[in-house]
Amino acid sequence: xxxxxxxxxxxxxxxxxxxxxxxxxxxxxxxxxxxxxxxxxxxxxxxxxxxxxxxxxxxxxxxxxxxxxxxxxxxxxxxxxxxxxxxxxxxxxxxxxxxxxxxxxxxxxxxxxxxxxxxxxxxxxxxxxxxxxxxxxxxxxxxxxxxxxxxxxxxxxxxxxxxxxxxxxxxxxxxxxxxxxxxxxxxxxxxxxxxxxxxxxxxxxxxxxxxxxxxxxxx
Amino acid sequence: xxxxxxxxxxxxxxxxxxxxxxxxxxxxxxxxxxxxxxxxxxxxxxxxxxxxxxxxxxxxxxxxxxxxxxxxxxxxxxxxxxxxxxxxxxxxxxxxxxxxxxxxxxxxxxxxxxxxxxxxxxxxxxxxxxxxxxxxxxxxxxxxxxxxxxxxxxxxxxxxxxxxxxxxxxxxxxxxxxxxxxxxxxxxxxxxxxxxxxxxxxxxxxxxxxxxxxxxxxxxxxx
Numbered sequence: 001x002x003x004x005x006x007x008x009x010x011x012x013x014x015x016x017x018x019x020x021x022x023x024x025x026x027x028x029x030x031x032x033x034x035x036x037x038x039x040x041x042x043x044x045x046x047x048x049x050x051x052x053x054x055x056x057x058x059x060x061x062x063x064x065x066x067x068x069x070x071x072x073x074x075x076x077x078x079x080x081x082x083x084x085x086x087x088x089x090x091x092x093x094x095x096x097x098x099x100x101x102x103x104x105x106x107x108x109x110x111x112x113x114x115x116x117x118x119x120x121x122x123x124x125x126x127x128x129x130x131x132x133x134x135x136x137x138x139x140x141x142x143x144x145x146x147x148x149x150x151x152x153x154x155x156x157x158x159x160x161x162x163x164x165x166x167x168x169x170x171x172x173x174x175x176x177x178x179x180x181x182x183x184x185x186x187x188x189x190x191x192x193x194x195x196x197x198x199x200x201x202x203x204x205x206x207x208x209x210x211x212x213x214x215x216x217x218x219x
Numbered sequence: 220x221x222x223x224x225x226x227x228x229x230x231x232x233x234x235x236x237x238x239x240x241x242x243x244x245x246x247x248x249x250x251x252x253x254x255x256x257x258x259x260x261x262x263x264x265x266x267x268x269x270x271x272x273x274x275x276x277x278x279x280x281x282x283x284x285x286x287x288x289x290x291x292x293x294x295x296x297x298x299x300x301x302x303x304x305x306x307x308x309x310x311x312x313x314x315x316x317x318x319x320x321x322x323x324x325x326x327x328x329x330x331x332x333x334x335x336x337x338x339x340x341x342x343x344x345x346x347x348x349x350x351x352x353x354x355x356x357x358x359x360x361x362x363x364x365x366x367x368x369x370x371x372x373x374x375x376x377x378x379x380x381x382x383x384x385x386x387x388x389x390x391x392x393x394x395x396x397x398x399x400x401x402x403x404x405x406x407x408x409x410x411x412x413x414x415x416x417x418x419x420x421x422x423x424x425x426x427x428x429x430x431x432x433x434x435x436x437x438x439x440x441x442x
Contacts, residue, residue, distance in 0.1 A: 001291075003287050003288060003291065004287075005286075005287035005425075007425050008425065009283050009425050009426075009427050010424060010425055010426045010427060011426075011427035011428075023426075025426070025428070025429065028237070028238065028262065031275075031277045032277060036275075036382065036383060037274055037275050037383065037386075037430070038273055038274055038275070038277075038430040039237075039262070039263065039264060039274070039430065039431075040262075040263055040429055040430060040431075041238055041260060041261065041262045041263065042259075042260075042261055042263065042426060042429070043258065043259070043260050043261075044258070044259055044261075045245075045256065045257070045258055045259075046256060046257040046258070046259060047256060049425075050425075056255055057254055057255055057256075058248070058253075058254050058255070060248045060249065066227050070221060070222075070223045070437075071221075074221050074437065166253065167253075168253070168254065171254075198420055198422065198437060200223075200225075200420075200422050200435030200437060201435070202228055202259075202424065202433050202435070203223075203225060203226070203227045203228055203435075204227070204228050204229070204242055204257065204259060205227050205228060205229030205230075205242055206229070206242060206257075207242060207257045207259075208254075208255040208256070208257060209256070209257065210259075211424050212422075212424075212435070213422035213423060213424055213425060213435065215287055215420075215422065
């Protein structure tokens with residue numbers, strides 16, 4: 001079993017939105033203050049670090065995170081790579097990946113869980129400073145991926161939408177079709193290919209999203 | 220197939236005398252905002268969580284110092300040890316199954332049934348382990364983690380009295396020649412009844428320098 005931890009470390013000052021605060025830790029008890037244990041509380045956004053968006057993030061009446069079935073978060077997963085020259089993922093980029101092409105045995109590929117590795121992995125995800133030029137999806141690409149049967153879509157930066165588009169069309173196209181989104185993945189050590197994925201979010205009561213620990217493995 | 224063994228995190232799932240969790244809406248589409256977003260205030264020992272050695276040992280490892288391999292178990296063993304309120308788990312209770320080969324021990328006392336039906340008993344009368352049981356577990360030759368269907372390895376009253384002796388026996392570097400264990404507390408073990416366990420994934424959030432973390436526990440079972 002070869003394992004890849006594709007989750008970001010959660011800490012104050014970590015990569016996050018310019019508008020949002022980063023995680024904060026406060027100590028309820030400290031051994032070095034003479035108390036019986038180390039025990040801490042954390043304050044963080046449901047979208048901090050590696051996290052899952054459920055449909056309710058943008059869709060009124062959409063499924064909350066606690067309502068998304070477990071099956072979506074565990075199982076076979078495909079990681080594809082987009083060349084560094086592409087600054088956004090549009091329909092043409094998706095077509096060029098020939099995702100629906102049958103495999104060597106003629107079987108139709110299972111695209112239920114699909115993760116995109118982009119230049120974000122090389123240029124951005126390892127830095128705490130926010131970079132607004134990150135690679136993300138155009139709405140036509142998001143719709144094409146829904147059409148290909150994607151149920152969980154992952155990306156190696158903070159959002160599936162390009163920065164500055166406040167109507168969030170890629171989010172809406174995906175979440176509106178019931179697709180869950182996995183954002184802020186650290187794919188630096190991961191090559192494109194077929195893996196098993198487990199990305200279990202904190203099952204926060206009533207929440208539209210939550211931080212998750214995500215791993216890939218090959219048996 | 221896979222079964223999820225973690226409880227939902229919410230304001231009702233607090234450890235006694237600890238700050239309750241707050242899940243605070245920030246933006247709401249129902250109020251005209253563009254999206255729904257949420258802020259969470261979470262005490263790391265509320266709900267299903269893993270304790271690391273740093274919880275009680277100042278030189279122990281925090282959660283993000285442990286490699287991901289530490290959270291995946293290939294020979295998990297479930298033991299059924301029915302317990303009445305306030306009755307601790309003893310070494311004699313645990314002498315069953317293939318303990319010598321287990322890398323994770325899952326101890327089910329039946330307290331999971333009380334979590335929703337008798338909250339008061341669940342919070343303060345949970346079994347805990349005697350210090351002898353904790354030492355017995357710590358010395359198992361291949362064990363890396365112990366999980367349980369109750370709130371803490373130390374009983375609520377006995378923990379206060381003993382200075383959390385079971386935690387120290389399981390977590391302190393100098394308490395055994397065996398390495399410290401991970402403690403996975405407040406786990407829903409009821410779905411495992413009648414199942415054959417293959418693997419266990421206990422995936423904690425990767426908080427920097429934290430003594431514990433909320434954990435998503437996933438069992439791979441036959442069928």
